[in-house]
Amino acid sequence: MTRMTLFDSSTFPADLKPGEPVLVSSCLLGEVTTWDGKHDLVPELVEQLEKAKVEVISVCPEVMGGLPIPRPPAEPPKGNGFDVLDGKTPVLVVGDSSEAGSDATAAFLSGASQVVEIAKARGVRYAWMNERSPSCGVFKTHSGGGLADGPGVASAALERAGVTVFPGQA
Numbered sequence: 001m002t003r004m005t006l007f008d009s010s011t012f013p014a015d016l017k018p019g020e021p022v023l024v025s026s027c028l029l030g031e032v033t034t035w036d037g038k039h040d041l042v043p044e045l046v047e048q049l050e051k052a053k054v055e056v057i058s059v060c061p062e063v064m065g066g067l068p069i070p071r072p073p074a075e076p077p078k079g080n081g082f083d084v085l086d087g088k089t090p091v092l093v094v095g096d097s098s099e100a101g102s103d104a105t106a107a108f109l110s111g112a113s114q115v116v117e118i119a120k121a122r123g124v125r126y127a128w129m130n131e132r133s134p135s136c137g138v139f140k141t142h143s144g145g146g147l148a149d150g151p152g153v154a155s156a157a158l159e160r161a162g163v164t165v166f167p168g169q170a
């Protein structure tokens with residue numbers, strides 16, 4: 001089932017060139033990659049990207065970092081993705097599973113780093129990432145049982161690499 005999503009097409013960059021590579025969270029494209037084995041398809045975003053005739057590169061930082069689908073949810077106990085990148089906080093598995101409390105930081109950092117490598121190799125200027133995810137959140141990220149201001153780990157790494165990151169879901 002598609003979840004309730006909002007996409008603000010007014011923020012769509014006007015200078016995108018046909019064929020230009022852009023990064024998009026896999027789940028926003030309808031791929032089943034979320035922690036709970038679902039997707040977060042945003043048809044308006046897909047339509048806009050198709051209209052712009054860009055090359056969509058699908059990325060799921062958590063799966064690229066080696067995590068399975070589905071997987072137990074994980075988030076930093078405090079702070080946002082910048083804090084994880086700076087080693088100020090780990091990413092820990094949360095919830096009721098037997099893995100609760102285990103450290104998922106290495107997988108999150110690995111996924112973020114792979115996404116940045118793709119962005120650099122392809123000269124990516126823009127990305128659309130899934131708001132609130134501890135990897136892909138843009139303005140908000142799950143943290144400490146709630147939401148923290150700031151991006152998730154992969155979006156933070158992309159921003160540091162000079163990529164402009166938009167929330168594909170709000």
Ligand code: SF4
Pocket residue numbers: 025026027028033034035059060061062063130133135136
């Ligand atoms: S929000 Fe990001 S890490 Fe989570 S499933 Fe979507 S693409 Fe993967």
